[in-house]
Amino acid sequence: MHIQLQSPPSSRPATCAKALLLISLLSVSAYPADKLTAPQLIGMAKSADPNLATAISATLPAEALKKGTAWIGHGPDLFFAIEAKATPEIVIDEAAGPAMQRAGASDLWYAVAAIQPTGASHSFHYRIDGTNFGGSPDVPVFGPLSYHQPGVPEGTLVGPVQHNSKIYDGMKSNYWIYVPAQYSPSTPAALMVFQDGKGYLDREGGNPALNVIDNLIAQKQMPVAICVFIMPGDISGAPGTPTYNSVKAYADKWGRGLGDSMRSTLYDTVSERYVRFLRDEVLAEVQAKYNIRKDAYSRAILGASSGGICSFNAAWQMPGEFSRVISWIGSFVSIQWKEDPGVADGGQDYPEKVLREPKRNIRVWLQDGNQDMELNWFERHYGSWPLANVGMANALKLAGYDFHFSFGKGMHSGAQGAAEFPAELIWLWRDYDPAKTEQVYEMEASEKAKPVFRIAIINRDAK
Numbered sequence: 001m002h003i004q005l006q007s008p009p010s011s012r013p014a015t016c017a018k019a020l021l022l023i024s025l026l027s028v029s030a031y032p033a034d035k036l037t038a039p040q041l042i043g044m045a046k047s048a049d050p051n052l053a054t055a056i057s058a059t060l061p062a063e064a065l066k067k068g069t070a071w072i073g074h075g076p077d078l079f080f081a082i083e084a085k086a087t088p089e090i091v092i093d094e095a096a097g098p099a100m101q102r103a104g105a106s107d108l109w110y111a112v113a114a115i116q117p118t119g120a121s122h123s124f125h126y127r128i129d130g131t132n133f134g135g136s137p138d139v140p141v142f143g144p145l146s147y148h149q150p151g152v153p154e155g156t157l158v159g160p161v162q163h164n165s166k167i168y169d170g171m172k173s174n175y176w177i178y179v180p181a182q183y184s185p186s187t188p189a190a191l192m193v194f195q196d197g198k199g200y201l202d203r204e205g206g207n208p209a210l211n212v213i214d215n216l217i218a219q220k221q222m223p224v225a226i227c228v229f230i231m232p233g234d235i236s237g238a239p240g241t242p243t244y245n246s247v248k249a250y251a252d253k254w255g256r257g258l259g260d261s262m263r264s265t266l267y268d269t270v271s272e273r274y275v276r277f278l279r280d281e282v283l284a285e286v287q288a289k290y291n292i293r294k295d296a297y298s299r300a301i302l303g304a305s306s307g308g309i310c311s312f313n314a315a316w317q318m319p320g321e322f323s324r325v326i327s328w329i330g331s332f333v334s335i336q337w338k339e340d341p342g343v344a345d346g347g348q349d350y351p352e353k354v355l356r357e358p359k360r361n362i363r364v365w366l367q368d369g370n371q372d373m374e375l376n377w378f379e380r381h382y383g384s385w386p387l388a389n390v391g392m393a394n395a396l397k398l399a400g401y402d403f404h405f406s407f408g409k410g411m412h413s414g415a416q417g418a419a420e421f422p423a424e425l426i427w428l429w430r431d432y433d434p435a436k437t438e439q440v441y442e443m444e445a446s447e448k449a450k451p452v453f454r455i456a457i458i459n460r461d462a463k
Contacts, residue, residue, distance in 0.1 A: 035058055036055055036058070036059045037072075038073050038074040038077065038078070038079055039074050039077070040055075041055060041056070041059055041079050042079050042112050045079065045101070045110055045112050046112065050104060052103045052104065052110070053103035053104045053106040056081050056103055056108050057108070059072065060072065060081055065081060065082060065108065066083050067134055068084075068088075068125070068133050068134015068135060069134050069136055070082065071124070071136075071139060073115075073139070073141065073142075074142075075141070075142060075143070075144070075147070076115050076116055076118050076141055077112070077113075078112070078113055078114075078115055078139070078141070079111075079112055080097075080110060080112075080113070080124065081103075081108055081109065081110045081111075082100075082108070082109050082110075082134065083107050083108055084107060084109055084126075084128055085107060086128050086129050087102075088100050088109050088126040088127065088133070089126060089128075090111050090113075090124060090125075090126055091127060092113060092115065092122065092123070092124045093115075093122050093123055093124070094123070097111060097113055097124070098113050099111070115141050117141075117143075118141050118142060118143035118144075119141070119143035119146075119419055119420060119422060119423055120140075120141060120416070120419050120420065121137075121138055121139060121140050121141070121369075121408055121409075121410050121415045121419050121420075122141055123135065123136065123137040123138070123139060123409060124136065124139060137369070137371055137409050137410045138369075138410040138411055138413040138415035139415065140415040140416070140418050140419035141419060142208070142418075142419055145211075145212055145215045145422035146208050146211055146212055146418075146421065146422060147208070147211055148203065148211050148214065148215075149214075149218070151218075152214050152215055152218045153182070153214070153218070154181060154214055155181050155183070155210070155213075156178070156179045156181075157177070157178050157179075157201065157210070158177040158178075158179065159174070159175060159176030159177055159229075160174040160175065161174065161177070161285070162174055163175065163281060163282055163285065165277060165281055166281065167273065167277045167280065167281060168233060168235070168266070168277060169238065169243050169244075170235060170237065170238020170241040170243060170244060171234065171235045171238065171243060172233060172234050172237065173230060173233040173234070173282070174230075174231045175228055175229060175231065175282060176197060176201060176228070176229040176230075177226065177227070177229075177286060177290070178210060178213070178226070178227040178228075179226060179290065180213065180214070180225065180226075180227075181214075182218075183224055183290070185290070185291050186291070187224070187291065188291045188292060188293040189223070189224045189225055189226045189290065189291060189292055189293065190222075190223040190224065190225035190292075190293055190299065190300070190432075191226055191227075191228070191292050191298065191299045191300070192225045192226075192227045192228070192299075192300045192301070193228045193230065193278065193283075193299075193300070193301045193302070193322075194209070194227065194229045194230065194303065195230065195232075195267060195301075195302070195303030195306075195307030195308075195310050195311060196231065196303065196307045197228070197229025197230045197231055198229065198231055199414075200229055201229060206414065206418055207414055207418045207421070208418070209227075209418075209421060212421050212422050213225070213227060215422070216422065216425055216426065216429075221425070221426050221429065222425050222426070222428075222429040222432070223298065223429065223432055223434060225300075226286065226290050228282065228283070228286055230278075230282060232259070232262055232267070233262055233266065234259065234262065235247050235258065236258055236259070243265075246265070247261045247262050247265050248261075250264070250265065264335055265336065266310065267303070267306035267307055267309065267310035268306050268309060268310070268331060268335040268336040268347060269313075269336040270313055270336070270345040270346060270347060270349065270350070271313075271317070271345075272318060274310060274313070275314045275317050275318045275321060278314065278321075279318070279321055293437075295437040295438060296315075296320050296323040296361075296438075297323055297432075297436060297437055297438050297439055298432075298434075298437075299321060299322045299323065300322065300323075300324035300325070300428060300429075301314050301315060301322045301324070301325055301326075302325070302326040302327075302328075303327065303328070303330075304327075304328035304329055304330075304417060305329050305330070305331050305412065306331045306335070307328075308327030308329060308330030308331060309327065309330045309331045309332050309347045309350070311325050311326065311327055311330075312325050312327050312330060312332075312350070312364065312392075315360065315362045315364075316350075316353075316360055316362070319360040319361055322362075323361060323362050323363060324362070324363050324428045325362060325363065325364045325365065326364075326365045326367075326417075326424050326428060327365070327366050327367065328367045328368075328414055328416075328417030329367065329369070329385060329389075329413070329414070329417070330366065330385075330388075330389060330392070331382075331385065331388075332347045332348065332350050332385075332388040332389060332391070332392050333346075333348050333382040333385065334348040334383055335347060335382050337349075347388070348382075348383055348388065350392060350395070351388075351391040351392055351394070354392070354395040354396055354399050354401070355398060355399055359399060359400070359401070361440060361441055362401070362402075362441065363402045363403070363428060363441045364396060364401060364402070364403040364404075365403070365404045365406070365424050365427060366392060366393055366403065366404070366405045367405075367406040367407075367408070367416055367417045367420065367424075368385060368389035368406075368407055368408075369386065369407070369409055369410030369411060369412075369413070369416060370386050370407065370408070370409055371386075371410060372385040372389075372410070372411055372412045373385040373411070373412050387455075389405070389407070390405075390453050390455065393405035393407075393453050394452045394453050397443075397447070397453075398452065400443055401441070402441035402442055402443050402444065403443070404427055404447070405453065406420060406424075
């Protein structure tokens with residue numbers, strides 16, 4: 001980690017560049033109550049704009065300012081702000097950050113820092129009167145490939161499209177289709193499927209996947225791929241069906257909502273049912289409209305949390321449909337474990353399945369953080385997410401799979417996965433050859449040279 005500290009505005013001499021910056025900010029200062037972008041807010045801070053306090057309040061949530069969790073960034077440049085009576089100190093990645101500056105006569109304090117590396121998740125917190133306060137272990141610092149690059153064509157987003165399922169009798173699902181600008185109906189495209197898909201569609205949001213896809217296709221670091229972003233289904237309109245009854249019984253048993261329980265039934269169940277739903281229903285509809293390759297070599301599937309185990313399960317159950325997997329903070333725990341013998345395995349069984357069952361020809365990127373699910377309701381009932389992911393990584397390693405495990409310090413958040421997404425896709429699609437329809441995946445030499453993952457208890461007494 002590297003932090004470039006920004007000097008207080010009062011200590012920096014006026015320059016022509018600063019004068020130009022002030023001119024460019026005149027329109028910002030004229031409307032200080034508008035929500036600003038990170039570069040605009042940083043520009044106001046650097047120019048000592050008298051409207052900065054008003055701009056901070058208009059841009060960052062009041063609750064986050066009080067809790068010390070407010071920040072905004074673009075690339076490596078981040079703006080931090082907090083409401084406090086005493087002078088706060090900011091700590092970034094466990095190192096002292098820049099001195100906090102007061103915004104006018106308000107109780108708002110701010111700091112600007114350039115944080116490296118990009119394409120990674122970072123952490124921060126404050127110290128006020130000698131006590132740690134606020135902050136977050138999950139601050140994604142995006143690299144250039146997560147932003148739209150000049151000259152890179154954007155694709156077309158189609159949807160939402162509603163699908164009425166027969167496999168999950170009566171369930172209705174929405175999905176979107178992303179068609180890259182380079183797609184031609186005369187050439188079959190690769191395929192990528194995203195669970196909880198709507199969360200990846202905002203180019204300015206926390207998972208700017210569309211920007212990454214456009215940039216990597218343009219750079220030929222991944223193939224032209226039709227992308228399907230699917231949401232969990234809604235069973236509420238089909239009372240009395242077997243699926244409704246099963247999901248309702250699970251919801252009542254565990255005190256979870258019907259929609260949440262439907263998502264868990266889809267994603268956490270270790271069986272081939274959800275993969276059949278994708279193959280025979282949703283993807284059949286998509287393939288009727290677009291020319292998509294049928295080989296698993298050209299198909300990837302991604303997801304986070306329950307969507308993470310779902311993605312791995314899809315490739316595990318049907319490696320002839322998907323051979324490339326990304327799992328963020330995957331829920332490899334006993335959420336949908338059934339006590340009745342022969343009914344279904346649970347996610348906690350996957351490390352043993354990887355070690356004992358015939359090897360699948362799949363390539364897998366796993367990601368998790370050592371603060372994932374800290375003693376909340378789920379962990380108390382189902383197990384430890386970090387330990388489960390370490391177990392998965394070691395099983396994949398011992399069984400000789402082509403895998404990568406990115407283990408950070410974050411909580412149950414998509415921040416690290418989203419920040420790393422360009423690197424993940426480059427790794428996942430490395431050595432792809434459109435002239436091929438298959439490849440035997442082999443563990444990288446660099447991974448072979450490393451030992452298994454080991455456990456160190458480092459934060460048991462942390463507060």
